[in-house]
Every structure is written in C-alpha cells, then in structure tokens.
Amino acid sequence: xxxxxxxxxxxxxxxxxxxxxxxxxxxxxxxxxxxxxxxxxxxxxxxxxxxxxxxxxxxxxxxxxxxxxxxxxxxxxxxxxxxxxxxxxxxxxxxxxxxxxxxxxxxxxxxxxxxxxxxxxxxxxxxxxxxxxxxxxxxxxxxxxxxxxxxxxxxxxxxxxxxxxxxxxxxxxxxxxxxxxxxxxxxxxxxxxxxxxxxxxxxxxxxxxxxxxxxxxxxxxxxxxxxxxxxxxxxxxxxxxxxxxxxxxxxxxxxxxxxxxxxxxxxxx
Amino acid sequence: xxxxxxxxxxxxxxxxxxxxxxxxxxxxxxxxxxxxxxxxxxxxxxxxxxxxxxxxxxxxxxxxxxxxxxxxxxxxxxxxxxxxxxxxxxxxxxxxxxxxxxxxxxxxxxxxxxxxxxxxxxxxxxxxxxxxxxxxxxxxxxxxxxxxxxxxxxxxxxxxxxxxxxxxxxxxxxxxxxxxxxxxxxxxxxxxxxxxxxxxxxxxxxxxxxxxxxxxxxxxxxxxxxxxxxxxxxxxxxxxxxxxxxxxxxxxxxxxx
Numbered sequence: 001x002x003x004x005x006x007x008x009x010x011x012x013x014x015x016x017x018x019x020x021x022x023x024x025x026x027x028x029x030x031x032x033x034x035x036x037x038x039x040x041x042x043x044x045x046x047x048x049x050x051x052x053x054x055x056x057x058x059x060x061x062x063x064x065x066x067x068x069x070x071x072x073x074x075x076x077x078x079x080x081x082x083x084x085x086x087x088x089x090x091x092x093x094x095x096x097x098x099x100x101x102x103x104x105x106x107x108x109x110x111x112x113x114x115x116x117x118x119x120x121x122x123x124x125x126x127x128x129x130x131x132x133x134x135x136x137x138x139x140x141x142x143x144x145x146x147x148x149x150x151x152x153x154x155x156x157x158x159x160x161x162x163x164x165x166x167x168x169x170x171x172x173x174x175x176x177x178x179x180x181x182x183x184x185x186x187x188x189x190x191x192x193x194x195x196x197x198x199x200x201x202x203x204x205x206x207x208x209x210x211x212x213x214x215x216x217x218x219x220x221x222x223x224x225x226x227x228x229x230x231x232x233x234x235x236x237x238x239x240x241x242x243x244x245x246x247x248x249x250x251x252x253x254x255x256x257x258x259x260x261x262x263x264x265x266x267x268x269x
Numbered sequence: 270x271x272x273x274x275x276x277x278x279x280x281x282x283x284x285x286x287x288x289x290x291x292x293x294x295x296x297x298x299x300x301x302x303x304x305x306x307x308x309x310x311x312x313x314x315x316x317x318x319x320x321x322x323x324x325x326x327x328x329x330x331x332x333x334x335x336x337x338x339x340x341x342x343x344x345x346x347x348x349x350x351x352x353x354x355x356x357x358x359x360x361x362x363x364x365x366x367x368x369x370x371x372x373x374x375x376x377x378x379x380x381x382x383x384x385x386x387x388x389x390x391x392x393x394x395x396x397x398x399x400x401x402x403x404x405x406x407x408x409x410x411x412x413x414x415x416x417x418x419x420x421x422x423x424x425x426x427x428x429x430x431x432x433x434x435x436x437x438x439x440x441x442x443x444x445x446x447x448x449x450x451x452x453x454x455x456x457x458x459x460x461x462x463x464x465x466x467x468x469x470x471x472x473x474x475x476x477x478x479x480x481x482x483x484x485x486x487x488x489x490x491x492x493x494x495x496x497x498x499x500x501x502x503x504x505x506x507x508x509x510x511x512x513x514x515x516x517x518x519x520x521x522x523x524x525x526x
C-alpha cells in the first residue's frame with residue numbers, strides 16, 4: 001500500500017491537453033505582444049537605418065508593381081463586367097463607375113493589395129529571417145554589438161507599413177482603368193466623364209479609411225512575417241514552416257481586421 | 270605537433286566562471302562548472318557532441334542565459350547584465366561560428382563593414398576600406414573582397430568569419446568548432462590562423478572542438494568537459510595521461526584507425 005502511494009506521488013500529474021492547448025495559446029499571444037512592444041520601443045530609437053529602410057521599401061513596393069498592376073486591372077475589369085448584367089436589368093448602367101469606385105476604393109483595393117503582399121512579401125520576410133535564424137546569422141549580428149532586431153525586423157515592418165498603403169492607392173487607380181475599359185467598350189463613355197463619376201460618390205472618410213486599413217494591413221504583414229521568421233525553429237523545415245505560417249496567419253488577420261475596420265468606419269458614415 | 274607557447278599573463282583573468290549551471294528542460298547540460306581564461310591564453314574546451322561546449326561560449330557572449338553561477342568577462346558580470354552594457358561588452362568579444370554565419374545577401378566587403386560601421390560611427394570611407402583590407406590580409410583572402418559568401422569554399426568562409434570578428438579588434442575570441450567539416454590541410458591552415466590571431470592581435474581565446482589535432486595545435490591549455498563538468502584541465506599531454514576510460518576513449522577514437 002505504502003509502495004503504491006509513493007509510486008503515485010512520484011509520477012508527474014498529466015496536464016489535460018485542453019489546458020495545455022489554452023496555456024500554449026496564451027503564451028503565444030503574450031510572445032506576439034512582447035514582439036510588437038519591442039518593435040515600437042526600438043523603431044523610434046537610434047541608430048536609424050535609413051538606407052536599409054529605403055532598400056526594403058524598394059523590395060516591397062517597386063518589386064510588387066507589376067503584380068499589383070496586373071491584378072488591379074483584372075479586378076476592375078472583372079468587377080465591372082460582372083456587375084453590368086444586374087444593373088442593365090434596371091437600366092442603371094450609368095451607375096457602374098460609382099459602384100466600381102465604392103467597391104474598389106472602400107474594400108477591394110486594400111484587401112487585394114494586402115492578400116498579394118501577404119503572399120509575396122510576408123512569405124519572403126518569414127523565409128529570409130527564418131533562414132538567417134537557423135544559419136546563426138542573427139546571432140552573429142547580435143554578438144557583434146549591432147542591433148539585428150532594429151535592422152531586420154523594424155525596417156522590414158516599417159517598409160511594409162509605408163509601401164502597402166501606397167500600393168493600395170495605386171491598385172485602386174489601376175482597377176479604375178480596368179473598369180473603364182469595360183465601360184468604354186459597352187457605353188462609349190469618355191474618360192473624363194468616367195473619372196468624374198468614379199470619384200463623385202467618394203468622400204474623405206472613404207479615402208482615409210482605405211488608407212488607414214492598408215496601413216494596418218501593411219503593419220500586420222510585416223510584423224507577422226518578421227515574428228514567424230525571427231522565432232523560426234531550427235532546420236530547413238523550420239524555414240519552410242515560418243514562410244508558410246507567415247502567409248496563412250497574415251491573410252487570416254487581414255480578413256479579421258477588414259471586418260473590424262468596416263464596422264468602425266460604418267459608425268462614422 | 271604541439272604549439273609554441275606565448276607569453277600568457279597568469280595574473281590577469283579575462284574570463285572567470287564559477288558554479289555555472291544550465292539546463293534545457295530536464296536535461297542538465299552544465300552542472301556547476303568553474304573555469305578561468307588568462308590574458309593571451311588559448312584555452313581549448315574538448316568534449317563529445319551535446320556536452321554543452323557551445324552552450325558555454327553562448328553564455329559567455331550573452332546569447333544564452335545561465336540558470337545559476339557567475340560569469341565574469343573582462344570585469345563585467347554577464348548574468349543579469351543590462352542590454353546596453355552587454356552591447357558594449359560584445360564589441361570586445363569576437364565569436365567565430367561553426368558554420369561561419371556569413372550574411373548571405375552581402376558581399377565579403379559588406380560582411381566585414383557591417384559590424385564596423387555600426388560600432389564606429391565616425392569612420393571615413395578611406396578608413397573603413399583600409400581596415401577591411403587589413404583584416405582580409407590577416408586571413409590571407411584579400412582577393413575575395415567582392416565575392417558573395419556562396420562563392421567561397423568552407424575554409425574561406427571560416428576565414429572570412431574570423432576576419433569579420435577581428436575587424437572590431439576584440440580582446441577575447443570564441444571559436445565554435447573552427448575545423449568542423451574541413452579537410453586536414455584546410456584544418457591545419459585554420460589552426461595556424463588561430464595561432465597567428467593570438468600572436469598578432471594579442472587575443473585570449475576559447476576554442477571549442479572535438480578535434481584533438483586542432484586542440485594540440487592551438488591550445489596552451491585543454492579542458493575536458495564530461496557529464497556537464499570539467500573533469501580534467503591542463504596541458505594536452507597531462508589531460509590525456511589518465512586511466513579514465515572516457516578520456517582514453519576520446520583520445521583513441523581521434524588518433525587510432
């Protein structure tokens with residue numbers, strides 16, 4: 001009997017998996033917030049890595065232009081094409097520019113830009129930092145008395161936060177052109193009239209909410225990619241996992257943020 | 270062939286470790302180790318893989334935190350040191366990584382400039398260039414200045430990794446497995462380089478290895494890490510003059526076919 005008691009006393013108590021899962025979830029959330037806090041703490045403090053910031057803005061912005069141009073044009077063209085039959089039934093095809101502008105400027109441009117950037121930029125940040133982590137390049141920066149967090153994480157996140165809103169505005173304008181192609185082919189509307197009708201329903205709140213949304217999306221993509229890469233586990237599998245997880249998590253968060261921001265801007269309209 | 274001994278200052282400790290412990294979960298890697306490194310000394314830490322050799326130098330450089338004990342480096346207590354002081358201290362320590370850890374996206378020149386321009390803000394372009402050329406000359410790889418790390422051989426990468434640490438003129442060098450994965454001739458070149466760094470730059474070094482040829486060639490003193498503690502310390506011959514089966518086994522596997 002005594003022996004039994006002592007044996008059970010020595011065995012570690014197994015933690016139920018549901019509690020373990022919850023515990024891990026809260027540890028992860030805590031880590032993410034600590035990472036974000038560190039970003040804000042370091043981003044405004046010297047030394048300033050302007051050269052690296054410009055390089056990263058170039059990587060995120062200029063190198064995405066072709067992709068953003070093609071997708072923006074297609075989104076504008078397809079959206080106009082798909083809306084036309086419904087509006088035609090009510091003889092309201094003249095509303096197409098307004099409809100396109102509201103849909104694109106309020107929602108589609110930031111969302112499409114964010115999703116493309118999450119795939120292109122988020123995965124690249126996750127993979128790059130992940131590979132630097134597993135090959136000890138980040139440790140090498142750390143031991144040489146430099147600031148790898150500032151150089152790698154802050155500059156990349158700042159670059160996505162700056163470049164993605166600009167790409168979003170560009171995407172909206174290109175989508176406008178895509179929409180015009182369809183309108184011109186079917187209605188023969190002049191470009192000036194189309195542009196006037198396109199911007200007519202838009203207010204400052206639409207422009208600023210769209211810009212704010214794209215800024216938040218940009219920050220999310222940068223910080224998620226950096227977090228996943230920075231905390232990548234060792235080995236090549238860890239790098240792949242970091243890149244994949246950066247895309248999936250960033251896309252998921254972008255949709256959640258979209259819902260929340262739409263709700264908030266709805267209150268101001 | 271053993272090494273020629275240099276003027277080691279046994280009155281000045283540059284690293285002093287007392288009762289250092291480190292565990293990963295339930296695995297106790299370091300179990301209360303004591304170690305001193307003297308000025309201008311090359312100390313070789315020997316041990317099998319997974320015995321905590323790399324963990325030891327990562328704790329010294331502040332990459333890992335000790336669970337308990339004292340780690341005094343150049344008069345600074347590393348356990349509980351502030352981030353700012355650690356940054357300062359790290360400028361005085363050079364760390365050569367096992368896989369060199371060169372920055373893939375930068376040329377050799379940029380790799381060498383990276384720590385330099387971030388630690389010495391007021392340097393002019395001409396001074397930077399001359400410092401880069403000087404360290405490249407010291408490691409015998411001046412011709413690789415514009416090459417990318419991917420274009421270098423394993424031995425060249427190790428040398429550039431060492432050059433990158435030397436550019437800040439460190440007082441202490443930490444070498445993690447400097448000859449791992451290299452052929453015997455390249456290993457010998459790296460051993461010679463470690464000795465020449467000690468001589469030219471007056472560094473005190475800890476060399477982590479399980480290569481006894483390297484230990485014999487570069488070590489002024491050898492410390493054998495077994496079961497999380499230093500079981501034997503002394504000159505190379507003294508360490509292996511023992512009946513301890515584990516030590517003998519280590520020697521036999523290195524030197525007999």
